[in-house]
Amino acid sequence: MDKLLITGGTRLNGVVRASGAKNAALPILAATLLTKELITIKNLPHLHDITTMLELLGSMGCGVVVDEKMSVQLDVSTLNNCEAPYDLVKTMRASILVLGPLVSHFGKAVVSLPGGCAIGSRPVDLHLRGLEAMGAKISVEGGDIIASVDGRLKGARIFFDKVTVTGTENLLMAATLADGKTILENAAREPEVVDLAECLISMGAKIKGHGTDTITIEGVESLHGTTYPVMPDRIETGTFLVAAAITGGKVRVIDTNVKSLEAVLSKLEEAGAKVTCGDNWIEVDMEGRRPDAVNISTAPYPAFPTDMQAQFVALNSIANGVGRVIENIFENRFMHVDEMLRMGADIEVSGNTAIVRGCERLKGAPVMATDLRASASLVLSALVAEGDTKIDRIYHIDRGYECIEEKFGALGAKISRVLN
Ligand SMILES: CC(=O)N[C@H]1[C@@H](OP(=O)(O)OP(=O)(O)OC[C@H]2O[C@@H](n3ccc(=O)[nH]c3=O)[C@H](O)[C@@H]2O)O[C@H](CO)[C@@H](O)[C@@H]1O
Numbered sequence: 001m002d003k004l005l006i007t008g009g010t011r012l013n014g015v016v017r018a019s020g021a022k023n024a025a026l027p028i029l030a031a032t033l034l035t036k037e038l039i040t041i042k043n044l045p046h047l048h049d050i051t052t053m054l055e056l057l058g059s060m061g062c063g064v065v066v067d068e069k070m071s072v073q074l075d076v077s078t079l080n081n082c083e084a085p086y087d088l089v090k091t092m093r094a095s096i097l098v099l100g101p102l103v104s105h106f107g108k109a110v111v112s113l114p115g116g117c118a119i120g121s122r123p124v125d126l127h128l129r130g131l132e133a134m135g136a137k138i139s140v141e142g143g144d145i146i147a148s149v150d151g152r153l154k155g156a157r158i159f160f161d162k163v164t165v166t167g168t169e170n171l172l173m174a175a176t177l178a179d180g181k182t183i184l185e186n187a188a189r190e191p192e193v194v195d196l197a198e199c200l201i202s203m204g205a206k207i208k209g210h211g212t213d214t215i216t217i218e219g220v221e222s223l224h225g226t227t228y229p230v231m232p233d234r235i236e237t238g239t240f241l242v243a244a245a246i247t248g249g250k251v252r253v254i255d256t257n258v259k260s261l262e263a264v265l266s267k268l269e270e271a272g273a274k275v276t277c278g279d280n281w282i283e284v285d286m287e288g289r290r291p292d293a294v295n296i297s298t299a300p301y302p303a304f305p306t307d308m309q310a311q312f313v314a315l316n317s318i319a320n321g322v323g324r325v326i327e328n329i330f331e332n333r334f335m336h337v338d339e340m341l342r343m344g345a346d347i348e349v350s351g352n353t354a355i356v357r358g359c360e361r362l363k364g365a366p367v368m369a370t371d372l373r374a375s376a377s378l379v380l381s382a383l384v385a386e387g388d389t390k391i392d393r394i395y396h397i398d399r400g401y402e403c404i405e406e407k408f409g410a411l412g413a414k415i416s417r418v419l420n
């Protein structure tokens, strides 16, 4: 099994391009199920999860043609089944995103129920309740969600008890072809939800209020083909910026989305970094200094993202002072801490809070990636550790970071993929 070998101690310096956002690309690919006309999606990141989603669409009979620039042309007119089997869902939870489009467009869906995962329990009750409110009949049998509707779904007023990103996306997609008006209240405001809404609008959907907590969808009878580029990945961008800060270096991320990163940039400034932005680039310059510790509390957008929490635990682990990191979205998203302890970090976890006491340097060690962002935090820790760090189970990182060793390597990191 592949591992990443990183020799720490290099100050990162240079320019890197942001890839397309995984968490926008996956719902957008699922949205193509809403029309039988040809759709082209551009700027897809070359990631394992994207391949899995294309495999899932292919397994339903859809035509999938990918070119060398990661543009994909999708043809749903040949779809011959509405099933997302356990084998695919268990490797990628985002498979649940085909549920809304399938029921809305084809009147039926059988989607394996995703279980929990390494970062915590990840229920989909709010997705199912919303679809039921729109008239779908839903049961769970043999681990599968079986959903159906006679005729079209009906527009409804749906209030989410909790802000849910994939829940908002599933119901947003379902509502585009429903009969009448749907109002989603306490909806997620994440930039990836907005990107999905913009793609749906380019397919002919009538959507207002995306980016706020109330989204109104006027259902239409059919949607049409489109060509749509996926937004840049704000979490990959944030990870490179933290890499600059943690190594005392200077990194500019280009072709990125500046507005979507406000909470992260303000924490980097608080840590002492000089942050400069243009229309579509962000530069962090740490001027050779050690960062100052920062307090973090994760919450739905526009607050600090849970997907950047692990990276800031790494930053705090070598910072001046003590940082308090509170994880409010997932109950088990501190698995990286035990691995960082193996590298000499001083971190204490109690409930949903990690107290991180900055130390002068970490020490390289063999460590294990436990989930996607945990892996990113281990790469960051390894970049500042003395000696070699070997990260095992990097299939987690390949789910979310395109060409990680090439991109970090181009910034001066000593990083390679090894077999043992
Ligand atoms: C609000 C939030 O930050 N969501 C994050 C979540 O999205 P993801 O869409 O995976 O998760 P949700 O936004 O749906 O979940 C947010 C919270 O709501 C709960 N919940 C969700 C759905 C449901 O039907 N019932 C229910 O109780 C979850 O247990 C969780 O505590 O993980 C992604 C991957 O790390 C991140 O990119 C998202 O930013």
Ligand SMILES: C=C(OP(=O)(O)O)C(=O)O
Residues within 6 Å of the ligand: 023, 092, 093, 094, 307, 372, 373, 400
């Ligand atoms: C945990 C993540 O992804 P997923 O929801 O696909 O598990 C993530 O993007 O950080």
